[in-house]
Amino acid sequence: MPQHTHVATALSSERRLPGANKQEELKCHLSSSASGHLLREKEGEERGWRRKRKIVFHTVQAGGAGGAGGAAEDKKKKRRRWTSEGRGGRGGRGARAPLNLVTPARTCFGRQESGVILHRQLPMWQEALWTRGRYLLEKSDGGEAGEGPEGLGDGCPGFQGEVCVEGEKPQDWLYESYYRMSQQHPLIVFLLLIVMGTCLALLAVFFASGLKTEDHLTFLITVPAALFLFLSIFILVCIESVFKRMLRLFSILIWACLVTMGYLFMFSGGILSPWDQVSFFLFIVFVVYTMLPFSMRGAIIASGITCLSHTVTLSICLANTVPALEPLVWQILANVIIFTCGNLAGAYHKHLMDLALKQTYQDTCNCIKSPIKLEFEKHQQERLLLSLLPAHIARVMKDEIIQRLQGPNFGRTESTNNFHNLYVQRHTNVSILYADIVGFTRLASDCSPGELVHMLNELFGKFDQIAKENECMRIKILGDCYYCVSGLPESLPHHARNCVKMGLDMCEAIKKVRDATGVDINMRVGVHSGNVLCGVIGLRKWQYDVWSHDVTLANHMEAGGVPGRVHISSVTLEHLKGSYKVEPGEGQVRDFYLKEHGVVTYLVINPKTERHSPLLGVRSRPSLEGGKMRASVRMTRYLESWGAAKPFANLHHRDSMTTDNGKINTTDVPMGQYHFQRRERSKSQRRRFEEELNERMIRTIDGINSQKQWLKSEDIQRISLFFHNKALEKEYRSTTLPAFKYYVTCACLIFCCIFIVQVLVLPKTAVLGISFGLAFLLLALILLLCFAGHILQGRKGSLCSLTWFPTSSRVIVTNNPWLRLVLTMTTTALILVMAVFNMFFVEDPGGSLEDVLTTAPSEVLTTTPPALQIITELANRSNDSLLDYQEQDTGENKFYLPYFIYCCILGLVSCSVFLRINYELKMVVMLVAVVIYNIIILQTHSSLLDGFSKALYPTNELERPGVLKDLKTMGSVSLFIFFITLLVLARQNEYYCRLDFLWRDKFKRECEEIETMENLNRVLLENVLPAHVAEHFLGRNWKNEDLYHQSYESVCMMFASIPDFKEFYTESDVNKEGLECLRLLNEIIADFDELLSKPKFSGVEKIKTIGSTYMAATGLNVTPGPECAQEHDRQYMHIGTMVEFAFALVGKLDVINKHSFNDFRLRIGINHGPVIAGVIGAQKPQYDIWGNSVNVASRMETTGVLGKIQVTEETSLILSTLGYMCSCRGIINVKGKGELKTFFVHTEMTRSLSQGTVMP
Structure with missing residues (x-):
C-alpha cells in the first residue's frame, strides 16, 4: 500500500526575507537579460493592443461613410482615450480618475455624423452591432476592464454601448x-x-x-x-x-x-x-x-x-x-x-x-439572468466536481448530494440496504506510476510557508500537465509523492508506454530545475502494470484513489528505484513491446518487498540522454545569483515561470481562460511574464455576463409583438387572462x-x-x-x-x-x-x-327652449349665431328678474x-x-x-x-x-x-x-434551484477543504493570483491505520476481485466520518485517507498567530479532543467487528506541533498539511502497537495535564528522526481536572 511520506519542515528555523532584501533580489532578477526581454515584449504588446483598438474603431467609424473627403476627418475623430479606474493600460485598480472621453464619429444610414451620438438615436440593430463589436474587441485584445462600477461600461446594467461618465445617468436602451x-x-x-x-x-x-x-x-x-x-x-x-x-x-x-x-x-x-x-x-x-x-x-x-x-x-x-x-x-x-x-x-x-x-x-x-446564473452555478459545480472525481463517478455522487440537500424523503423510496453506497469500480490493464522528489525534504526545511506551498503547487501543476499530455490521470499527492494511472477511466492500449513517457518527462523537468537553480533534487519513478479498484470511499473529504496488490507493488517499485531513472517491473516491460531500451534494475537489492515477492525490475534508458544539449547550462543561475539567494528562493522564482494555474482559479469565472488541463502555456517563459498572463486571464467577468444578458434580452424583445398576448399560451388563457394553473391563479x-x-x-x-x-x-x-x-x-x-x-x-x-x-x-x-x-x-x-x-x-315646468327662441327679439335671431341666441336670450331673461330666472331655469x-x-x-x-x-x-x-x-x-x-x-x-x-x-x-x-x-x-x-x-x-423557483446549486458547490468545496478554507475561496475578496497557505503554531495530528486490513484484502472471484473487501473498508471509513458530525468533534478536521490509514487534525479552525493569554488547559484543549476522537474510532471499530465477525484493531499515532496548511493542485485541488510534526505523527503510527495510541513525550506531558494517563514505552528508533522517547495513552482516564476542561 502507498507509503504516507510527508515533507519535513523545520519551522523553528524558518527564515523570512525582509522586504528590503526581497526588493533587492527582485531588482537583481529584473536586471537579467530574460527580464529585459520580458519588459520589451510587454511594451510591444501594449503598443499592439493600442494599434488593434485604433484599427477596430476606425473600421466601425468608416462603415457606411461615403467619399474620401471624410477620411481625414475620420482620422482625427477616431482617437478615443479611456482613463478610468480599472483601465489604466491593463486594468490596475487605483484611485478613481475622471473619465476623459473624446467620442468618435459614428455613421448612421450611410451618413457621417460627428459629436456624441447616444444609442437611443441609433436603430436597435446598430446599437446591438456596436455593443457586440465592443465586446468582441475586448475579447480579442485581452484588455482587462475594471470590475464593478469602476470598470468601463460596468455599473450600467443592460447598457453597454455608451461610456458611463461619473455623474451622468446613461439611457438604458434595452429597457x-x-x-x-x-x-x-x-x-x-x-x-x-x-x-x-x-x-x-x-x-x-x-x-x-x-x-x-x-x-x-x-x-x-x-x-x-x-x-x-x-x-x-x-x-x-x-x-x-x-x-x-x-x-x-x-x-x-x-x-x-x-x-x-x-x-x-x-x-x-x-x-x-x-x-x-x-x-x-x-x-x-x-x-x-x-x-x-x-x-x-x-x-x-x-x-x-x-x-x-x-x-x-x-x-x-x-x-x-x-x-x-x-x-x-x-x-x-x-x-x-x-x-x-x-x-x-x-x-x-x-x-x-x-x-x-x-x-x-x-x-x-432577473428571470433571464437567473438561468444564466443557474447555468453558471451548474457549470461551476460540474467543473468543481470533475476536478475532484472522474465524470462517471461524479454524476452518481452529485445526484445523491442533490437528493440529500432537497430533503431526506425527496424523490426516493425507503432504502432497504444497510450499507453505505460504494463508488468503486474495477479496471484491468492499467499502469500505475509512483514518483518521489528526492532531496525535497531537505529543501523544504529551508522554506517559508508561502515558498513551500508555491513550490509544491508549481511542481505538481507541471506534473499534472505532463500527465495530461501523456494520457495519465493523477490520483493523489502524498507529501512530495505523486502517483497517477494510465488507462482510466477508459482503457488505453499504450498505457505502459504513457506512464514510462511521463516518468521520463518528470525526470527531465526536475533535471531542468536542478540545472537552472543549482538545487540538488532529483526524481525517483516506479511503474508497474496490472489491475486496480478505483473510486471513492467514506463520506467526507473525497479523494479519488486506487487499491490493489498491483498498486502496492508500484509503490515499492518507486521506493526501490534510482534517482533520475524510471524503474519498471517485468509486467510493464512486456506491455512496452520494445518501445524503450532497458537495463537491469536490481530493485530486490534496494527494497525488501520486491525481494520477498521475487519481482524482476528494469531501468528505462532515456532516449534523450545521448542527445543531451549542452545549451541547457546557459540557463543556470547559480553562477549569477547563487551567492545572493537561498536555494528555496531560486527554486520558487524559477518554478513560477512554469505558470501552473492556482487551485480554484476559475471558481468565480464563467469561461476558463486557461487550456483544457487548467494551465496556460507552460513552455519556458521568462520569469515575470506569467504575472502578465495572469492579468490577461482575469478579464472582467461581469462584462461578459452582461453581454450574454443583453443578447438574451434582445432575443426576448425580438420575440415580443402586439399579437403575442392574443396567441395561445401555456400559462395564460387568451380571453379571460386566467392562469391555467388554479393554484397560481389563487395566489x-x-x-x-x-x-x-x-x-x-x-x-x-x-x-x-x-x-x-x-x-x-x-x-x-x-x-x-x-x-x-x-x-x-x-x-x-x-x-x-x-x-x-x-x-x-x-x-x-x-x-x-x-x-x-x-x-x-x-x-x-x-x-x-x-x-x-x-x-x-x-x-x-x-x-x-x-x-x-x-x-x-331636472324637470321642465316652465316651458321649453323653443319658447325661449320664439319670444326672443327678431334682431337677436338675425344677427346672432343660433347657439348664442339661446345663451343671449337666457342672459337677457336673467337680467330682467332673478326671481323669474329661478322659476324657469330648469327649463331654460x-x-x-x-x-x-x-x-x-x-x-x-x-x-x-x-x-x-x-x-x-x-x-x-x-x-x-x-x-x-x-x-x-x-x-x-x-x-x-x-x-x-x-x-x-x-x-x-x-x-x-x-x-x-x-x-x-x-x-x-x-x-x-x-x-x-x-x-x-x-x-x-x-x-x-x-x-x-x-x-x-x-424567478423564485429558479432562485431556489440556484440556492440548491450554491449549496451543492459549498458541500463539494467543503468536502475538499475545511469550512474556513472554503470560505476563503468562496469569498468575494479572494484573488485567484494568491495561493492559500497558513502557518499554525500548535496543531494536533493523528494517523490511525488498520494493519490487519492488508492481510484481510484478497483478490478472488469470491470477493469480486477485492471489491467486497473495499466495501467493508468503506463501511469503516464512513462510520469514522460520521463521528465528525458530532458537536464535540466539530474541531476535528479529516485530512485524507491513505489506503486503510485515517489522517485527521485539530487546531486548524482557530485563528493562527500569537497565542492569546489564556489558561494552559484551554490552550491545548484541542489535543484532548483528538485523543477523545481516537477513543471514539476504537469504539466504532469494535462495533463493526461485532457485526462483521472480524478482529480489526487500530494502530494510532498522535503528535502536536507547528505545521503549514495549504491548497495545491489546479486539476484536483487538495488541502494538506506539512511539517516535521506531521512526519513525526506518521512515524508514531508506523512504529506503534496494535490497539495502542502512541504519542511523543511532549504530547504526553500535555495530555497528563488534561487528565489522561500515559505510560512510557521507552526509546525507539524512528526513521529520519533518530531515537525518540514515546508514550502510550491509556484508554482508562484519571481525570484530575473537571469534565469541562477535558472536552470542549
Missing part, C-alpha cells in the same frame, strides 16, 4: 426597446384600430340617418381622408422595423392628425357651441398619456397644447358674438375642469404603468396591493371634478347638494379606512383609542382581495351613479345636457384608475355603465335630448345638424370609444401584471 415592443407597439396598434373603427362608425351612422350628401361635404371628405391616413399609418406601424426607426414620428403624426380631426369636426356640420367636441379632445388628452409613446414631459406638453388650443379657440370665436359672457365663462370653466381631470387621470395612469412596466422589465431581466388574486389607497384617492379626485362640473352648469337645487354631500361622506369613510393606518402611525399618542384601525387599513385592505373588490365596487358605482343622478331630477338652461355625457365619460375613466383590480370585474362594471348610459341617452331621456337639438336647429329656420353635432349620436359614440379604449388599457395592464407575476414566480 427602451423592451418598452417600445411590449407596451408602445400594441397600444399604438389598438389606438389606430379604435380611431379607424370610429371613422367607419361615423360613416355608417351618416348614411343610415339619411342626411343629404351635398349638405355635409366637409364631413364626407374629412372622415374618409382620416380613415385612409390612419390606415396607412397602421400598415407602417405593423412593420416592426419601420416602427422601431420612426416611433417618435408616428406618435407626433398620430397626435397631430387627431387634433386636426377635432378642429375639422368643430367647424363642420353645424353651429359652433362652447361644449363642441369636448369629449373628442378629452379622448386625445387621455390617449396621449396612455397609448402614444410620449415621455411624461412630452405627454404633458402635447396634452397641454391640445387643451389650451381648444379652450382658446372657443373663447375667441364665441366671446366676440355673445352679449353676456357669464354663461360662456361657466361652460369654458367646466371644459377646463374636464380637461384637467383628463390630464390628471392620464398622468396618473402613465406614471403607474411606467413603474409597473419597469418592475416587469426588472423581473424579466395571484390573493397578492397584497399596497397601492390600493392611491387608486381610491385618484377616483375621489375624479368624483370632485364631476361635482365641480355639475355645480358650474346645473341649476343649484337641494337634490344636487344633498346627493353629492352624501356621496362625499361615503367616499371620505372609504378614504379614511384606506389611510387610517398611516395617519395613526404618525400620531400614535393622540389616537390610542383607535388602535384597531391600523389592522383594518394596513392589513385587511392591503391583504384581503374580497374587501378590495367591495371597496372598488362601492367607489366606482357611486361615481358612475352620481355622474347622471341629478339628470333624473338646457346647455347642461352635454356635460352630463362628459361626466359619464369621467365616471368610466374612474373605473380604469384601479389598475391592479381584476380585469373581468372592470370590464363588467364599465359594460353595465355604458349600457345604462345609452339607455338613458337613447330611451329614457331621448325626448329631452331631442328637444335640445330641435332648439338648436329649428326645422323651419335652420338646417338639420350633421352627425358630429347631434348630441345623442356623438354622446353614444363617445361612450363606446372610451369604453373600448379603457377596456384595451385594462386588458393590457392585466396581461402585463400577470406576466410580471409569472416572471416573479419563475
Whole structure:
C-alpha cells in the first residue's frame, strides 16, 4: 500500500526575507537579460493592443461613410482615450480618475455624423452591432476592464454601448426597446384600430340617418381622408422595423392628425357651441398619456397644447358674438375642469404603468439572468466536481448530494440496504506510476510557508500537465509523492508506454530545475502494470484513489528505484513491446518487498540522454545569483515561470481562460511574464455576463409583438387572462396591493371634478347638494379606512383609542382581495351613479327652449349665431328678474345636457384608475355603465335630448345638424370609444401584471434551484477543504493570483491505520476481485466520518485517507498567530479532543467487528506541533498539511502497537495535564528522526481536572 511520506519542515528555523532584501533580489532578477526581454515584449504588446483598438474603431467609424473627403476627418475623430479606474493600460485598480472621453464619429444610414451620438438615436440593430463589436474587441485584445462600477461600461446594467461618465445617468436602451415592443407597439396598434373603427362608425351612422350628401361635404371628405391616413399609418406601424426607426414620428403624426380631426369636426356640420367636441379632445388628452409613446414631459406638453388650443379657440370665436359672457365663462370653466381631470387621470395612469412596466422589465431581466446564473452555478459545480472525481463517478455522487440537500424523503423510496453506497469500480490493464522528489525534504526545511506551498503547487501543476499530455490521470499527492494511472477511466492500449513517457518527462523537468537553480533534487519513478479498484470511499473529504496488490507493488517499485531513472517491473516491460531500451534494475537489492515477492525490475534508458544539449547550462543561475539567494528562493522564482494555474482559479469565472488541463502555456517563459498572463486571464467577468444578458434580452424583445398576448399560451388563457394553473391563479388574486389607497384617492379626485362640473352648469337645487354631500361622506369613510393606518402611525399618542384601525387599513385592505373588490365596487358605482343622478331630477315646468327662441327679439335671431341666441336670450331673461330666472331655469338652461355625457365619460375613466383590480370585474362594471348610459341617452331621456337639438336647429329656420353635432349620436359614440379604449388599457395592464407575476414566480423557483446549486458547490468545496478554507475561496475578496497557505503554531495530528486490513484484502472471484473487501473498508471509513458530525468533534478536521490509514487534525479552525493569554488547559484543549476522537474510532471499530465477525484493531499515532496548511493542485485541488510534526505523527503510527495510541513525550506531558494517563514505552528508533522517547495513552482516564476542561 502507498507509503504516507510527508515533507519535513523545520519551522523553528524558518527564515523570512525582509522586504528590503526581497526588493533587492527582485531588482537583481529584473536586471537579467530574460527580464529585459520580458519588459520589451510587454511594451510591444501594449503598443499592439493600442494599434488593434485604433484599427477596430476606425473600421466601425468608416462603415457606411461615403467619399474620401471624410477620411481625414475620420482620422482625427477616431482617437478615443479611456482613463478610468480599472483601465489604466491593463486594468490596475487605483484611485478613481475622471473619465476623459473624446467620442468618435459614428455613421448612421450611410451618413457621417460627428459629436456624441447616444444609442437611443441609433436603430436597435446598430446599437446591438456596436455593443457586440465592443465586446468582441475586448475579447480579442485581452484588455482587462475594471470590475464593478469602476470598470468601463460596468455599473450600467443592460447598457453597454455608451461610456458611463461619473455623474451622468446613461439611457438604458434595452429597457427602451423592451418598452417600445411590449407596451408602445400594441397600444399604438389598438389606438389606430379604435380611431379607424370610429371613422367607419361615423360613416355608417351618416348614411343610415339619411342626411343629404351635398349638405355635409366637409364631413364626407374629412372622415374618409382620416380613415385612409390612419390606415396607412397602421400598415407602417405593423412593420416592426419601420416602427422601431420612426416611433417618435408616428406618435407626433398620430397626435397631430387627431387634433386636426377635432378642429375639422368643430367647424363642420353645424353651429359652433362652447361644449363642441369636448369629449373628442378629452379622448386625445387621455390617449396621449396612455397609448402614444410620449415621455411624461412630452405627454404633458402635447396634452397641454391640445387643451389650451381648444379652450382658446372657443373663447375667441364665441366671446366676440355673445352679449353676456357669464354663461360662456361657466361652460369654458367646466371644459377646463374636464380637461384637467383628463390630464390628471392620464398622468396618473402613465406614471403607474411606467413603474409597473419597469418592475416587469426588472423581473424579466432577473428571470433571464437567473438561468444564466443557474447555468453558471451548474457549470461551476460540474467543473468543481470533475476536478475532484472522474465524470462517471461524479454524476452518481452529485445526484445523491442533490437528493440529500432537497430533503431526506425527496424523490426516493425507503432504502432497504444497510450499507453505505460504494463508488468503486474495477479496471484491468492499467499502469500505475509512483514518483518521489528526492532531496525535497531537505529543501523544504529551508522554506517559508508561502515558498513551500508555491513550490509544491508549481511542481505538481507541471506534473499534472505532463500527465495530461501523456494520457495519465493523477490520483493523489502524498507529501512530495505523486502517483497517477494510465488507462482510466477508459482503457488505453499504450498505457505502459504513457506512464514510462511521463516518468521520463518528470525526470527531465526536475533535471531542468536542478540545472537552472543549482538545487540538488532529483526524481525517483516506479511503474508497474496490472489491475486496480478505483473510486471513492467514506463520506467526507473525497479523494479519488486506487487499491490493489498491483498498486502496492508500484509503490515499492518507486521506493526501490534510482534517482533520475524510471524503474519498471517485468509486467510493464512486456506491455512496452520494445518501445524503450532497458537495463537491469536490481530493485530486490534496494527494497525488501520486491525481494520477498521475487519481482524482476528494469531501468528505462532515456532516449534523450545521448542527445543531451549542452545549451541547457546557459540557463543556470547559480553562477549569477547563487551567492545572493537561498536555494528555496531560486527554486520558487524559477518554478513560477512554469505558470501552473492556482487551485480554484476559475471558481468565480464563467469561461476558463486557461487550456483544457487548467494551465496556460507552460513552455519556458521568462520569469515575470506569467504575472502578465495572469492579468490577461482575469478579464472582467461581469462584462461578459452582461453581454450574454443583453443578447438574451434582445432575443426576448425580438420575440415580443402586439399579437403575442392574443396567441395561445401555456400559462395564460387568451380571453379571460386566467392562469391555467388554479393554484397560481389563487395566489395571484390573493397578492397584497399596497397601492390600493392611491387608486381610491385618484377616483375621489375624479368624483370632485364631476361635482365641480355639475355645480358650474346645473341649476343649484337641494337634490344636487344633498346627493353629492352624501356621496362625499361615503367616499371620505372609504378614504379614511384606506389611510387610517398611516395617519395613526404618525400620531400614535393622540389616537390610542383607535388602535384597531391600523389592522383594518394596513392589513385587511392591503391583504384581503374580497374587501378590495367591495371597496372598488362601492367607489366606482357611486361615481358612475352620481355622474347622471341629478339628470333624473331636472324637470321642465316652465316651458321649453323653443319658447325661449320664439319670444326672443327678431334682431337677436338675425344677427346672432343660433347657439348664442339661446345663451343671449337666457342672459337677457336673467337680467330682467332673478326671481323669474329661478322659476324657469330648469327649463331654460338646457346647455347642461352635454356635460352630463362628459361626466359619464369621467365616471368610466374612474373605473380604469384601479389598475391592479381584476380585469373581468372592470370590464363588467364599465359594460353595465355604458349600457345604462345609452339607455338613458337613447330611451329614457331621448325626448329631452331631442328637444335640445330641435332648439338648436329649428326645422323651419335652420338646417338639420350633421352627425358630429347631434348630441345623442356623438354622446353614444363617445361612450363606446372610451369604453373600448379603457377596456384595451385594462386588458393590457392585466396581461402585463400577470406576466410580471409569472416572471416573479419563475424567478423564485429558479432562485431556489440556484440556492440548491450554491449549496451543492459549498458541500463539494467543503468536502475538499475545511469550512474556513472554503470560505476563503468562496469569498468575494479572494484573488485567484494568491495561493492559500497558513502557518499554525500548535496543531494536533493523528494517523490511525488498520494493519490487519492488508492481510484481510484478497483478490478472488469470491470477493469480486477485492471489491467486497473495499466495501467493508468503506463501511469503516464512513462510520469514522460520521463521528465528525458530532458537536464535540466539530474541531476535528479529516485530512485524507491513505489506503486503510485515517489522517485527521485539530487546531486548524482557530485563528493562527500569537497565542492569546489564556489558561494552559484551554490552550491545548484541542489535543484532548483528538485523543477523545481516537477513543471514539476504537469504539466504532469494535462495533463493526461485532457485526462483521472480524478482529480489526487500530494502530494510532498522535503528535502536536507547528505545521503549514495549504491548497495545491489546479486539476484536483487538495488541502494538506506539512511539517516535521506531521512526519513525526506518521512515524508514531508506523512504529506503534496494535490497539495502542502512541504519542511523543511532549504530547504526553500535555495530555497528563488534561487528565489522561500515559505510560512510557521507552526509546525507539524512528526513521529520519533518530531515537525518540514515546508514550502510550491509556484508554482508562484519571481525570484530575473537571469534565469541562477535558472536552470542549
